Amino acid sequence: MIPPLLPKIDAILVLDHEGNRLAGKYYGEFLSKPSGDQTVEALRLQFEQALQQKIAGISARPDAAEVVTVQGRTAVFTGGNGPDVKVVHVGSPSESELVLAYLCEGMHSALAQLMGGSTDRSMVLDNLELVFLLIDEHCDGGLILEVDGRKLASAVLLRDEDASASDDMGHMSHQPGLPPGVAPGDMTLTQAFRQARDQFFVGMTSRDGM
Template identity: 30%
Template sequence: MVNLSLYTVRAMVIMDGEGNRLISKYYSRGPHAQNYKTFKDQKKFEGELFAKTRKSTSEVILFDGQTVLFKYVNDAYFYLVGDPEENELLLSAVLNGFVEALSLLLKHNVDKRNLLDNLDMVVLALDEAVDDGIALETDPNVIASNVSKRGVDSIDALTTSINEQALLDMYKQAKERFSLAMLK
């Protein structure tokens, strides 16, 4: 039977070179969703997945009845878990787009330390690429652009703009009061 669901991603997991979880998101929606509801189930799945893939040279495997794509960059493993019937090219485009967007956002320095230091951008990029198990975006430039628009820099710029506007308003009010006081 052909899978006609939008829910293409079951999980996205990022682990360090020793198999420790850095970030993970499990999606439990869709017709064939296999839930790893407990932390213990998730850790068991991640440990077995890491043991199976750490010395593998392929990028796609069938594991635990699911299609798993993975990519190793510096000292981080990126895993995307999908349905067994899902198109591997679509899943690969999502994973590669996400990893390339992180590379752009982190100035081509994707490693464990930078991933943890910039966790907010990593999570935003993940949310831009996949939302509740639905693949939204595969273009790394679009993902990086959307994340940088919502990033800390834009919030700081907005706060600065508001502060400058408040200072200008206070200056105008003080000037008016001073002028009124001088006229009396």
């Protein structure tokens, strides 16, 4: 049983300005079973299209989420200025709009920090791995784990660093300073940060004669 005050999320979505899903997860029984001739993915796309019709042309400040009702569900979203993506949290009609807005704003804050202050479509697509890690750190099975943007961003970067360290163990031959299999012009923002950090420590070690 879920405590009555513990918020439960049906879906978290990151959509571009046309309503296309760039990343997201559905939880529990919400749109998780085929209906008639429609597959689960078709049902979800239908829901996202209905959502887009409601939020198209509406921009919401990162600290002031907007609220709409779609197919009997409450959806709150932030973002949507120009090429910026929208972060959407979907909950049941019984969930507090203020609580859902608070959760959505927290994730948007973390996303902006991970993307270096930019949440445009191209930046998100270049760093989808971080976006999915963010969703997992924010929510597990529909239950919210963390809301603070700084804590979320830190947790995501730590997990990404651990995963990269494991990958590096299996790729001993690659260009110094670059992640395995990545050309200099193909690095994501986080990979660039990691390269700069590694080069800094190498320089410090050489200077100290260690």
